[in-house]
Amino acid sequence: MVMKPKEALVFKKICKKCTVTVLVAASWFGVLSLGVSGAAMAQSAGSSVRGLPDFTELVEQVGPSVVNIRTLEKARPSEVSPGGSDEEMQELFRRFFGVPIPNVPRQAPRQNRPQEDAQPKGVGSGFILSADGFIMTNAHVVEGADEVLVTLTDKREFKARIVGADKRTDVAVVKIQATDLPAVKVGDVNRLRVGEWVMAIGSPFGLENTVTAGIVSAKQRDTGDYLSFIQTDVAINPGNSGGPLINMRGEVVGINSQIYSRSGGFMGISFAIPMDEAMRVSEQLRASG
Template sequence: MMNFSVRNFLAAAVMAVCLPLVPHTALAAPAASLPDFTDLVDKVGPAVVNIRTTARVSSSTRGLPPGMDDGDMSEFFRRFFGIPMPQSPQSPGSPPRGGGGGSGGGGGSQGQQDAPDSGGDTEQNSGVGSGFILSADGYVMTNAHVIDDADTIYVTLTDKREFKAKLVGVDDRTDVAVVKINAANLPAVTVGDSNKVRVGEWVVAIGSPFGLENTVTAGIVSAKGRDTGDYLPFIQTDVAVNPGNSGGPLINMQGEVIGINSQIYSRTGGFMGISFAIPIDEAMRVADQLKTTGKVTRGRIAVAIGEVTKDVADSLGLPKAQGALVSSVEPGGPAEKAGVQPGDIILKFNGHPVDTATDLPRMVGDTKPGTKATITIWRKGQTRDLPVTIAEMQADKTAKADTKKTPPPKQRATNALGLAVSDIPADQLKALKLRGGVQIDAAEGPAARVGLQKGDIILRVGDTDVTNAKEFEDATSHLDPSKMTALLVRRGDNTQFVPIRPRSAPAQK
């Protein structure tokens, strides 16, 4: 009896321990297998090329690494691509010749020989990068910075054939370049749709990091539309990208090119887990123009813009922080002719929402000059549609204004904003092309905390324009201290809204 009971007890104990394991095992998800990139690499790899460039180097600069000058180190840390590995300025055992000549290159079998000219200059390797074949007739896409300052461009295929390439065109703004080699029946990539890229999907990079050709690295898309201060919204990935990967393709799991590997974020000069690729849709628009005309034509409306912060949106009654805040308008430009003013917020361009300030330059830039478009702006609590004719983008211009010394303070800051202001002389208004406003003579309290300073010009309080000091005092005399107030402020050539919270009561004299 005792033995039976013990056996029953032990059996029950075993069941008690084992039973909970059954549902856990049944619910466990099968282990997901990692993707296999072999077929993808077999498909795309032959269309990826190595690009190296050479430059004519004077004997007087041969103490530096090839192609580098004093300003190149800062560019290296900005781009991290296309910078050559240090090489010997002279091949071992080559005695110097008269006039400072010598065997140039120092790059092994790829080093170039001295030029036959009398100046003693040499052709030396100046950069290394990657690219990919767009079409079977020899068009190749790469980064503009890969071929910067190149006198000769060499393209090497995976079958070791090397071609001297002809430069078709370069667009520095998007960092895209197209070159052409004299060949036919070449393997070409399949161009994908970068608008369909999803965060978290697997992607592959193929290129020549540190000159190591046909190197494959893989990772995932970390983010989309990443604004790095350049013209384009980049695709961010964690794919290992290093110097020499520049200009190579970023490829999705269908074997389609969705971007051009262009930049990395690094504090050391090497890969740190974040890399950026130019979306292929934008790159192809540029490439098509380069192949047709050799240059890229973009539209412009001649405004300087900034982001719309949440505080600015709340203080101006915008439902959400969106759009592009106009900080300055070029005199005589398309925007000024259309009636756009500093302080306007551009919400739409031709009916398309402008979600962030970086959206607007791309929308306008992709519009053919001479096209008539419609800009939807937010001004004083209302939306307005303004017709504008797009102009052609020229070289960047620097706005100038006649600056004069600010007169000494005339009074203490006694209002709820902590500002003392004065009228602006008529000749200064004319020089600044302003219809009104007041200049700050002193800033304290709330005004000082938000960064306002002597010499700034206030054009508007909330939705109320101010043309003189009396209007400013009237506009600020009944402000609600529980709400933010937006001041439209001009400093130098830029105009922006500054959110400020009034203090509860004016300071006493």
């Protein structure tokens, strides 16, 4: 009902004692209406904005299947020792002094020399393909390695055998002597959508079982390599190579392989090998090496 000016004046005179009550009530109704409209706006916003995902269950589910990979390389002495070979020393003395060097101690045969200790070569990641010890990683993680050591999340360490590696696709398979291992579930890459949440687990800078997350930025990204990659903004750094890219269903959809960087560190663009291609290559490697 709309109140006319005169009626309002009369009402004020008659109800002087009620004025405060009326004003308070009006204020209360204003607050109430504000509260209702704010709740409606929040409800409207909530219907269009989803909450952030919780990765804790995924980490518990997939984490035990991710391994740390360390590679070692045996120190290879140069073909010519610092003092040179016997023949070279004799030639040196003949040319500059005109006489052969006397009593030159002969070097021990190369095969009988004590073997040099293996030196750390690199650190990477991998994940368990099967309960009997087959593990997938990147070819560049194990390239040139004389020894491959695999560490599980329970801190058990195994010496691994390289089953095979394919440089073109950057896929490698190694094998450890163990049973009843927690294998990953392989997802369907065709179901992967741009904008979908994904997670990575690996060993950046040697920090084992580090979890990072982001979204799929693009699919079938052509970088000039043999394969088209899955592009994400998941934080990937040196040491993450070979680790799994995991969807929200706990399935591995890719192998984290490369980053685009001007500094050598993460800059928001990471690339993963699609799991369908990786599985095709791994089956060939396991069959024929």
